[in-house]
Amino acid sequence: MQKGIYTAVKRTDTDLIESIQRGGQACDQAMAYLYRTYVDRIVQFVLSHQGSAEEAKDVFQDAIISLLTGIREGKFAGQSSLYTYLYAISKNLWYKRFNRSVRADAYRNSLEEGVEDGPDLYLVADDQQHQIHQLLGHLKDKCREVLLLWAQKYAMKEIAEQLGYRNEQVVRNKKNLCLKELKAQVKQHPEVRSLIREMVS
Amino acid sequence: MAQQQFFDQVEAYLDGELDAEARTRFEAALQQDSELAAEVALAEDTRRLLVFATQQEYKEKLRAIDADMEAKTTPVVRPLWQRSWAQAAAAAVLLLIISSVLLFRGGPSSQALAQDSFTPYMDMISYKGSPAIDEDSLLLQAMYAYNTQDYKTALQGFEQILQTNPTQVSARFYQAQSYLALNQPLPALAVLQKLPQDGPLAEATQWYMALAYLMQDDQANAKQLFAEMAQDPNHGFQLKAEALLEKMK
16 A cells, blocks of 8 residues: 555545546545545444444445445436545445344334435455455466456556556556456356356446 | 457457447347357456455555554553653552552453463464475465464565465464464454355454454454354354453453
8 A cells, every 4th residue: 555645635526536537546545535534424423323433444445435336337426425425325334234233123213214325235245255356366466466456447557667567568468368367267167257246237 | 340350359349449330340249149248248247356356455455544544543652761750750650540440440451351362373284383395385484483473474474475365364364363463453353354254264263353352442342252152052262252251241
């Protein structure tokens, strides 16, 4: 993780959304800014609704990831402020998790109602994550690194600089080869394909 | 247009890089060729896999940001000898008062309980505990450091292993052990949460997660986990969990 990402300078929602759409390091910095700026408020909400600080942070991390997806897929189009949207997703996520816990029965009636719907989210069991990571684990390190950066919308130039490749064309060729290799792995594991289709739209 | 050319255009089609005419031709071919349709479906599933993996990457980055924030907000206490004599005397008096209160109230702190209950999990990987002759056996080398209580070196080894093979469960499990041994429950917890919930290390993972929570004075989460273990007669850590819950009352 790059040091010095966080800055106290206030950023506008427009600026943050553009950074997220751009991907790469700009997106990482926007994500860091949102987390550092708003995590305390979400912690306060979850703590006041029978949760712990750790649960609150986990919920907020998932909310931010949901926001990134929402922006990239056009589900969030500036209909509210980023904070309002994140808060709504976080509340919804906490409500869903709380309902799965033993505390829900005693507390259900007092929880806030009318939470907004955020993008569809899911909790993935660790064994399912394990299955998926196994597939990626078959790739060599460099392939995995290139593909993950490409999937996070890092520009070819950024990937070349970060991984020490000569130029963008070398990265492009590497990406194409690695994608072909990953596709071959995916083809051999139909059970993971159906899992992935359920989880990612 | 040759059929192979359409197969070569699959990625460009999904990236939206085909011009209008080429896209129209491609989509017409897609309607008629089931093999081409299967290839597009495979490419889409592969991209979905990467999206999922990316979400996990983002999660890791956010956790790292949180750990960084935690580290920066932890107050640093200077040793007594660095303060003035007056401050040192005042601190000593305060300590005496607090100790008396705690003694009167009874009961160890969460951190003390966790430390007393923590024992690094025994080495199930290298049976002799000696340095590996084969230099490629990074795991054995890391376990040697672990067995000789050189946890910092062990952590470096586990980190190196996990960079090349992030699904190496043993490396991750003992990485968490090393963090706990160094009294770093926060990164230990982050690591333990990535471990599978089934398998031979599942019960131990649950036990050490509870200890990590206790080390952070998160009694609520610690108690919940200890209670789950104590209620399961088949759990390997049931008796330990019961004993610890008793002490936490």
